[in-house]
Amino acid sequence: MVVFDAAMWSVDGFKVVNLKVSHDSITTHTLYVKQHTVREHNEHKPSDRTLFILNVPPFIDETFLRDLFNKAGEIERIQLCDKPTSAEIVETTSLFYKKPKVGYKVAYVVYKKSAGLQKALQIRELKPENDVPKLCSGVLKWIHEYNNGIPNMIELKTKVDTYMENYDKEIKKKIENEKASTEADDEGWITVTKQGRKPGFERKESVTNKIAATKNSKQQKKELTNFYTFQIRESKMNHVIALRQKFEEDKKKILLLKQSRRFKPF
Incomplete structure (x- = not known):
């Protein structure tokens, strides 16, 4: 309109x-x-x-x-x-x-x-x-x-050469850092990394979290319950406390039923 x-x-x-x-x-x-x-x-x-x-x-x-x-x-x-x-x-x-x-x-x-x-x-x-x-x-x-x-071949070659030169510098710096990490520190510890023709690849954060969750679940399954003496003692005490709480609740219910004249034990 x-x-x-x-x-x-x-x-x-x-x-x-x-x-x-x-x-x-x-x-x-x-x-x-x-x-x-x-x-x-x-x-x-x-x-x-x-x-x-x-x-x-x-x-x-x-x-x-x-x-x-x-x-x-x-x-x-x-x-x-x-x-x-x-x-x-x-x-x-x-x-x-x-x-x-x-x-x-x-x-x-x-x-x-x-x-x-x-x-x-x-x-x-x-x-x-x-x-x-x-x-x-x-x-x-x-x-x-x-x-x-249509790109200019001379400018394109210069751009590619510059990129590859910077890439080679980054790779060389990365290798030097890995070699430095294999040397012993002041306390005599050496960081061990995977080396060889196929050193592997860096894991994503999602993959790392998934592996950690699987490891934690397996660790929980390995834990034994009621194996040690203190575990048996604590489980018995918790059971007695639960029974006492249930007994007190039942007493309150019976009192309410008596007051309402609905309590018929026989």
Whole structure:
């Protein structure tokens, strides 16, 4: 249901913003914006400073959105994702293998001040600045993404060599620590570890807890009851105490029955 307001159009709580991708463009694209609100506070997307945008076309990126919405105020960060989410979007750190976002997206524009959000909610129409580069779409966009998806072999080799060098250093340090642990300490004790071609693997915490629980259950089964003299004495004393308690309870019950004239011993 579309409701016409005196100030602007609104659709189910979203305010409609017309977007022109270029100054000479005849057609417009519709964006739907509103203040981002969630039940729990999110430090990465504060409700008083975050603008939630729907229907973001595939050819629009973070740079283009920043150029469009920075008129309302200084922007702290912009996040593009495939569907709405309250969690922080963690981008891949790889410089060579980046999966491009396809299809229509949603965007979160976080302003540095809440006044920027209020100004952004009053925008009716957006136009790119003169210095915004021409957008790449269609077949040209696919070619551009394919060419960017091919990694630079020299940079890739440098990255792999650096990673393997750091990995070798960690393995060497681990071996040195294991050798140091086999040496006798000040008191003459030596820590024994499993060595050989297959030294095994580190156990998970769940496996360690399960083994400990099994060991405890077996230890409890091994304990003998009424084997020692003190155990027999304690069991007899506990039995006598239980009988005395039961005798006192029976006496109270009989007294109550006598008072209610329901006591008939014969």
